[in-house]
Amino acid sequence: MKSSAFCRNWLKSLPPTQGDLQKEQVFGRKRLLEKGIPSPEDEAWRLSNLNRLNEFFALPLTIKERSNHHFPEQEKSIKRLILNTNKCILEDILPEGITKLSNREIEENIGNIIKTCNIKNDLAVSINQAASSDLLALRINQNVTQSLEIIIPSVQQQMISTRVIIILEKGARLDLLEVILGNNQSAQNHLIEIKLEANAELNHELISFGQGKQASSLSTLAVEQSPQSKYSLNSLHQGWHYARFEPRIIQTQGDASTTIKSLQVTSAKEQIATHSLVRFEGPNGRLDQLQKAVATDSSHSIFNGSIDVPKKAQKTEAAQLSKNLILSKRARIDTKPELEIVADDVRCTHGATVSQLQEEELFYLLSRGINKEAANSLLLQGYYDDIISNFSKNAQRWNFIEKLIKATNK
Amino acid sequence: MNLSNSEILLSIEDLHASVEDKKILYGVNLIVREGEIHAIMGPNGSGKSTLSKIIAGHPSYKVISGSIKFKGINILELEPEKRARIGIFLGFQYPVEIPGVSNLEFLRVSTNSRRNELGKSELDTFEFEELVTESLKIVEMDPAFLERSVNEGFSGGEKKRNEILQMALLDPLVAILDETDSGLDIDALRVVASGITKLSNPNSATILITHYQRLLNEVTPDFVHIMANGKIIKTGNKELAMDIEKSGYELINKRTKKKEVAK
Amino acid sequence: MNQTNTVEEIVSQPYKYGFVTDIETEKIPKGLNKEVIRLISNKKKEPEFLLNFRLRAYDQWLKMEEPDWSGLSYTKIDYQDLVYYAAPKKDIKKQSLDEVDPKLLDTFEKLGIPLSEQKRLTNVAVDAVFDSVSIATTYKEKLAEHGVIFCSISEAVSKYPELIEKYLGTVVPINDNFFAALNSAVFSDGSFVFIPKNVNCPMELSSYFRINSGDTGQFERTLIIAEEFSSVSYLEGCTAPMFDTNTLHAAVVELVALDQAAIKYSTVQNWYAGNEKGVGGIYNFVTKRGECRGRRSKISWSQVETGSAITWKYPSCILQGDESIGEFYSIALTNNLQKADTGTKMIHIGKNTKSKIVSKGISAGKSKNSYRGLVSISPNAVGSRNYSQCDSMLIGDEAAANTYPYIQSKQPQSNIEHEASTCRISEDQLFYLQSRGIDFEEAVSMIISGFCSDVFNELPMEFASEADKLLALKLEGSVG
């Protein structure tokens, strides 16, 4: 099989297995050798541009280089970590209340969240395991409230693979801003595993911008939520030639609250996909999910949203809404909610819409003398607003509104 | 009409009850006789609706101890539909919407179930329409409401009229009207009040749960009970209601407490 | 009181059409090969083109693999262990009803479909299909006066071969899917409807399918053609006896609507579902598809699915003509170990095409009820719209409701709107009805009927009350 050849060659190009993550590397590489690359028959990959996935493997793995991205100035009170080589930030001093996991603790924890989230056979996870040679593993200590910024800039003509584990102890609170940036002909693979203990709260902001030509990204987010924890994700995805984002959130005993507000914007020939899964392993769980997408030019936007409510998850309340704008004749939108419900005492709703900008609204603005471009931009801003208004001041420094409007107002 | 020698319809003794493991009623006592009109007032959350739902047999509410008797018979074991058939009627504070179920059909089935109990013949669609047209006049409701789904999309006032319509059709012996006057405009209030008056008779009794004097101006109660923290803490006549309107519960509460202390 | 248990008891109800008619049937030996196909074709005295159609389909079928749908496991069918042709022994092609075996007439009467002149339903013409063969069609003459053809497909093959040749297999190609290919190779009988230009069919047309033999596969084929400016409403009902083996039912239905024509196709499916342990019952693997070929044509599917051990069925609309309309209204009730995987596909190709989907699933016991849908808007379908609503109701904590609505759009000037919810019978609604003296069982069945009312309203009058009764029966616990 041709596709497997890409993958095999890539595997051959990797440095020998070594270091703290050696076991993981062996495991991931073995898995990739055995399973290779998914085929179009594979339902989860059916719509994915597999040629671009193969291109992903064509780039060599970065070892040490630092790239010269220009980042917005940082908020003084917030620690910024930059992960762009596989040997990351060991030297950084962490804010109070955040500690690095010791080697022994890493040993104890590694793989657990992946297992809970049932993603140990996922392609992107295997790639990460095969390639990552270092790991940022942090603990937010009990009842501590902190903020953190993690920036992951891609490197031109190379592939980077980064892995982060964050454990929020009981009652800990964290505001986390993650920024993933592409580059010309770059590939990046990112895996973040998060565990929220009881009463912990994570406000997770994710800005994922392709920028640069032919940037691709495979990123996996695995979250394990204990009872009474709160996880909220606000994410933006734009500008990737090829991107696939897979949030997997498990409420291990239910009784937790999950919020997802996500926006993906595609233009040119981009393909961006989000495959989300939320599973309730116990009663009284809550989910509020809003997934928005805008597709223009010849781009392709994909959303697949699973919600799993087994028998033990009585009294779950879950709502999912997928709202899509298709702005050009050659653009394409695929959206597929998947609800599997076995418990009877639950309230689950989901909805999906695909439409264009509302003509009446546009007409109203035009009739007030606003020109078409400005009117479009106003309407788009309005459309983006229920996602971006949730972003913090700190995140707003990344000036994404302009970028989003520019990508879509043509 | 305070006829202490007329027959007792409803008697509640030392009723303790809870919902979802939360105790709400702490020893309610109440006696209602034929021909009487009772008003129950009390601050939000004091347990008025809870009491009414327990009388009607809502499955979520658990009786811990005490008794409720209707004409001397213990009704605590009866299914809610049986209680309705023997003549207990609850006008809901929040009438439930049931999409897709025709209001007319619903009214007919429920009316027939009560008639059955009374040994009267069942009404067919035509006979029922005649009856319902008469009853509609009492509540000044548009027949168009019959064609719609039960309470679906009804305004607050329309829902309350629909409740009184059901009361008219079911011809109960004890009618408990839980805040049937809330959310009504002046005209609707008059309609509801006159409905209640028209429908009451010497063999039946009415319990009005309300926050406002204005309904009690139209329908004069024989007794006014004040409920607080899951108990009836004070009983009086219509003067008591006016007192509350003037001074609020806080004051009454204090006075009552003082008395208790004095005792 | 345990509400769930009681509701479950109400939903379970014995199957009342489970009897077997004792009648001599002619069956060909078990097994499938080209000889068997030739034999079937020969028995039916078919023209050459049809034999070739069958043989081509058979070749295709051999190349295909039996689908292995996610979540739908069933004991594999041994295709060589099935009988592909069974018919009542006595000569079947009768000129008048008087000649039809009284046992057969009795059977249909017992099923509530009296065929005799005195008793037959007014305003509904019925084609009664027993095992693989159409035994009688009522009101034929009256329909003929209007130029409407309503007969068994075998009869159509001999009387109107040119229509069959022109339309058969044009909506569902022989290689469309495994079961459609199988059906194309071995179909035995079914109904044929042709409504000529400018005719509004003067009465409802109805086919009633009865499976009687246990080991016979059922492969009906239905073809309905509505010419320009014509309209028709067609009803389909089905029952089967109780056997403890599984019977395969793999029908194909093709609808063609030309310019401004309208076809309404309603189904009340109550095949035997197997017992509460999941033994026996019909495997209902059906391909139903309509093509709105003409401008402003309209195809509307409505279905009430209560039977079968496994149902796999997606009545679909290909909206080819500009401004054409597709509709799908569905109620699926599953209980015990039943599995229903049903939904629709709306393929928007023409400009300004519209589609509407309303699906209500009710699952009780350990059953599994899935809605699977596709709404696809192709680049040329400017101004197209879709609205979908699928609601599920769960009864008991072991029942499953899955929803897989798949939306694909390649057209900016189009609107798709999808809404779905999952809930159970609300305790407050139940209490409200009970507190008005309505007993528990009736209250449950009222709420479920109410939940389904959007779909009931779409069923033809004659059918709506029938369907409501069927649902109520399933819900009532009383043996009819």
Ligand SMILES: Nc1ncnc2c1ncn2[C@@H]1O[C@H](COP(=O)(O)OP(=O)(O)OP(=O)(O)O)[C@@H](O)[C@H]1O
């Ligand atoms: N199903 C329930 N679950 C939990 N708590 C409940 C439930 N029903 C009632 N309660 C609680 O019981 C208390 C009494 O409520 P109830 O509705 O009887 O008050 P009320 O006197 O009718 O108030 P109002 O004047 O506002 O109508 C409240 O604190 C309420 O929140």
Ligand SMILES: [Mg+2]
């Ligand atoms: Mg109240």
